[in-house]
Amino acid sequence: MNTETNELVLDNIDVTFSGRSYDRSEDVHALSKINLTIKQNDFIVALGASGCGKTTLLNVIAGFLRPTEGSLYFQKRQGRTKTKVATRQEIVKPSPDRGVVFQKHALLPWFNVIENVEFALKLQGVDRIKRREIAEEKIVLMGLEEFQTHKIYELSGGMQQRVGIARALASDPAILLMDEPLGALDALTRETVQEIILKGWEKTRKMVFFITHSVEEALFMATRLIIMSPRPGRITHEFKLDFSKQFLKGVSARKIKSQAKFIAKREKILDIIHSDAT
Amino acid sequence: MNSFKNLFKFNVRSTTGSYGVPGEGNSLWIAVGSTVFFIILWYLVTTPLLMPPVVDDESITNDEEVVVEEVIEKVPLIPPLFLPGPNAVYDKFVILLTEEFNGGTLFDHIKWSMFRVFSAFLLSIVTAIPLGLLTGLNVYFKGAFDPPIEFYRPIPPLAYLPLMIIWFGIGELSKIVLIYLAIFSAMVINTRSGVRSAGLEQIHAAYSMGASKFQVITQVVLKAAMPEILTGMRVGIGFGWTTLVAAELVAAQAGIGAMIKGASDFLVTDVIIVGIVVIGVIAYAFDLIMRYLERIIVPWKGKMT
Ligand SMILES: Nc1ncnc2c1ncn2[C@@H]1O[C@H](COP(=O)(O)OP(=O)(O)OP(=O)(O)O)[C@@H](O)[C@H]1O
Ligand SMILES: [Mg+2]
Numbered sequence: 001m002n003t004e005t006n007e008l009v010l011d012n013i014d015v016t017f018s019g020r021s022y023d024r025s026e027d028v029h030a031l032s033k034i035n036l037t038i039k040q041n042d043f044i045v046a047l048g049a050s051g052c053g054k055t056t057l058l059n060v061i062a063g064f065l066r067p068t069e070g071s072l073y074f075q076k077r078q079g080r081t082k083t084k085v086a087t088r089q090e091i092v093k094p095s096p097d098r099g100v101v102f103q104k105h106a107l108l109p110w111f112n113v114i115e116n117v118e119f120a121l122k123l124q125g126v127d128r129i130k131r132r133e134i135a136e137e138k139i140v141l142m143g144l145e146e147f148q149t150h151k152i153y154e155l156s157g158g159m160q161q162r163v164g165i166a167r168a169l170a171s172d173p174a175i176l177l178m179d180e181p182l183g184a185l186d187a188l189t190r191e192t193v194q195e196i197i198l199k200g201w202e203k204t205r206k207m208v209f210f211i212t213h214s215v216e217e218a219l220f221m222a223t224r225l226i227i228m229s230p231r232p233g234r235i236t237h238e239f240k241l242d243f244s245k246q247f248l249k250g251v252s253a254r255k256i257k258s259q260a261k262f263i264a265k266r267e268k269i270l271d272i273i274h275s276d277a278t
Numbered sequence: 279m280n281s282f283k284n285l286f287k288f289n290v291r292s293t294t295g296s297y298g299v300p301g302e303g304n305s306l307w308i309a310v311g312s313t314v315f316f317i318i319l320w321y322l323v324t325t326p327l328l329m330p331p332v333v334d335d336e337s338i339t340n341d342e343e344v345v346v347e348e349v350i351e352k353v354p355l356i357p358p359l360f361l362p363g364p365n366a367v368y369d370k371f372v373i374l375l376t377e378e379f380n381g382g383t384l385f386d387h388i389k390w391s392m393f394r395v396f397s398a399f400l401l402s403i404v405t406a407i408p409l410g411l412l413t414g415l416n417v418y419f420k421g422a423f424d425p426p427i428e429f430y431r432p433i434p435p436l437a438y439l440p441l442m443i444i445w446f447g448i449g450e451l452s453k454i455v456l457i458y459l460a461i462f463s464a465m466v467i468n469t470r471s472g473v474r475s476a477g478l479e480q481i482h483a484a485y486s487m488g489a490s491k492f493q494v495i496t497q498v499v500l501k502a503a504m505p506e507i508l509t510g511m512r513v514g515i516g517f518g519w520t521t522l523v524a525a526e527l528v529a530a531q532a533g534i535g536a537m538i539k540g541a542s543d544f545l546v547t548d549v550i551i552v553g554i555v556v557i558g559v560i561a562y563a564f565d566l567i568m569r570y571l572e573r574i575i576v577p578w579k580g581k582m583t
Contacts, residue, residue: 064482098486104479106483109582110501110576119484171488
């Protein structure tokens, strides 16, 4: 029995973009007092009006952006009751323990599919045979085994996003950060990739922080759904959900999404978001 | 005659149909067609096929014999002194291959010109690309080198040719330096803007995969800059050819420019045309090679947005 759990803690995160630049005059208070503990097996989905700071929050977790105030760290807990904090590791810069999937895939066009996926391992100096093996495993996980040697620009948008996810998984991160990864896909492809992501998540059991604009997607994927509000960006609501668990137990996605419970939740959340927007 | 209809579309033979990127598609046959068209046009205006201007009716009745002679004698639209025909130019070309003109055969002239342009080109590659990268990657280099480069860039090389001659004499050095300067600025500027082609997300992705700053530069930024570096090389060598003749017009012993200069002193128009065509063909051939290399080295160019 594993007696250690890992979690990612956001402690009173505040981000202000300073207005002292030639194209802006006012400070932007993008995030205010964000407190969030992401536990192992959490699939967190962030939802909220445009400009409420979702991407900013993801950039902070990824380490691309240092918070103006507050701190964030990984923390390992030990012992039978998991109350004892064993180690704390401050997050100050990007690192392979936090994989990022971007809205626009951000793959490298001079590499083919497998070279993109193994790039992280190459950077870390993993030897050739080993990194091929790992990359192939992630590619299979995303259902892309037939496209290993394809050029990136020969793939469809959905495939490109799956390559992006495989690439983020390659360095075996503790958490996967995804900023509207499916935003550019058509409804049908989107649902297929949602299912692929959930199945991949079940196999790898990583923490996930996932941003979307689709309420349905959020409800379907999340174990914890957080709703953010703008000016300043903060977390206003949180819901615990189990629709994704139903899916992984074998219930079909269509059936889940047409349940009365699902629809009721969806309406409730839409209400919250609309009242925020006005 | 389907292809004839295509002539009037803006997007001939595109891989993505009529709604692809405008201007995409294979233009080889059109290029061949336009070349043939211009050669035929050249032939027509320089060959005595066309009738001379109609002569007054009065003069015909007055002095028939003279008039008959005038009507029979055909003259080309443009006289050979101004524009010799393609066959005359071709004959001259063949003669120039073996006979010396103004200090050398055509081969000698081509050899010298290519030597000058390509040494300047190589010199630019080893200096302008590194400097472009440095100015793109580092604000101190950018601040230090931007003013001088941007200052001299728009000045026509002919304007500082006299300076080059005063500084470096009338030998090879001043010519190569002149051509080098013309190529250099184009290559620096393209390389510098190439450094900006890597997307922020690609850079972020590399950092989050554990890349060091050095790795981000060598593995992402430089690779993403390749298409523009190659464009800089193409544009640069174009400037090189443009500047070549200017450099050779002054006190060159040999070279296409010197050959043209010699020919113009004696009004040998066909030699001038041979010189022009030779430069054009060499430059065009080199550009085709560069485009071919582009397809091999940066096949993704223009395919990612
Ligand atoms: N680099 C920056 N400089 C200044 N202001 C910024 C910067 N990045 C974001 N902002 C501001 O911070 C706020 C939050 O932006 P953010 O991109 O996090 O929103 P978002 O929730 O991701 O929106 P969307 O759903 O449209 O992607 C916005 O008001 C935005 O204008
Ligand atoms: Mg965003």
